[in-house]
Structure formats: structure tokens, C-alpha cells
Amino acid sequence: MTTITEPRITTPEIASCPPWCVTDHTGDYVGDLIHRGGAAVMSVPKESARPGDGSPRQIPQLSAHVLTPEFADDSEAEPMVVVDLGDMWGPYAELDLEQTGEFIRQGRAFLARLEQIREQLAAALKEQS
Numbered sequence: 394m395t396t397i398t399e400p401r402i403t404t405p406e407i408a409s410c411p412p413w414c415v416t417d418h419t420g421d422y423v424g425d426l427i428h429r430g431g432a433a434v435m436s437v438p439k440e441s442a443r444p445g446d447g448s449p450r451q452i453p454q455l456s457a458h459v460l461t462p463e464f465a466d467d468s469e470a471e472p473m474v475v476v477d478l479g480d481m482w483g484p485y486a487e488l489d490l491e492q493t494g495e496f497i498r499q500g501r502a503f504l505a506r507l508e509q510i511r512e513q514l515a516a517a518l519k520e521q522s
């Protein structure tokens with residue numbers, strides 16, 4: 394059994410959040426906070442999503458936000474960017490500043506390639522008509 398000695402935050406004003414934090418810390422423990430910024434989300438149009446292997450239909454998406462743990466023991470207090478697949482309980486990545494820059498470069502290359510693929514689709518549709 395774990396005994397928690399830190400007091401819980403009862404009002405959001407008690408938490409001293411960075412200006413970008415959008416988390417409601419009511420009920421969190423003082424000294425055991427995770428400040429979380431608003432997310433950047435990229436997803437496909439909802440109507441285009443298809444179920445896979447009989448699982449419920451989920452919309453493929455990619456989500457990223459900045460996160461700063463504020464733990465009492467200060468052991469994991471490095472700010473980071475967390476990237477996940479839109480499911481905070483699913484697989485995710487923790488990126489530092491350099492890794493975030495590399496991920497952005499990959500994203501730009503992905504979008505450039507996606508533009509080429511869209512042009513291929515347009516050409517294929519034109520051939521069919």
C-alpha cells in the first residue's frame with residue numbers, strides 16, 4: 394500500500410503552470426504534476442476511416458504536444474514533446490528538441506511525397522474517365 398503525503402490540488406489556481414499548459418490539475422498531487430500543452434493533430438477525413446481486422450473503426454491520426462513533468466523528486470523533470478497515435482494509452486515517443494526538429498523534417502518530406510501521390514491519384518482518375 395502506497396501512502397501519499399503530498400496534498401492534492403483542489404483548485405486550478407494553486408498549480409503554477411507554464412503559460413502553454415492546458416491541463417486542469419484539480420485532483421492532482423502537489424509535486425507530482427504533468428504540464429501538458431495543446432495538441433497538434435493530423436488525421437484523415439472521418440468518413441474515409443475503415444476498420445481493420447474486425448476492430449472498431451478508428452480514425453488514423455498523429456498527435457503531438459509538449460509535456461513537462463514536475464515531480465517532487467525532480468528525477469524526470471525534462472520537458473519533451475510526446476508524439477502518439479491519438480491514444481494516450483497506446484504506443485508513443487518522447488522527443489527532445491533535436492529529435493523534434495528531425496521529426497518535423499520527416500513530416501515535411503512526407504507531405505511533399507503525399508502531394509506527388511495525390512497527383513498520381515488525379516492522373517489515375519483522369520485515365521478512368
Ligand SMILES: [Zn+2]
Binds near residue numbers: 428
Ligand atoms: Zn500545468
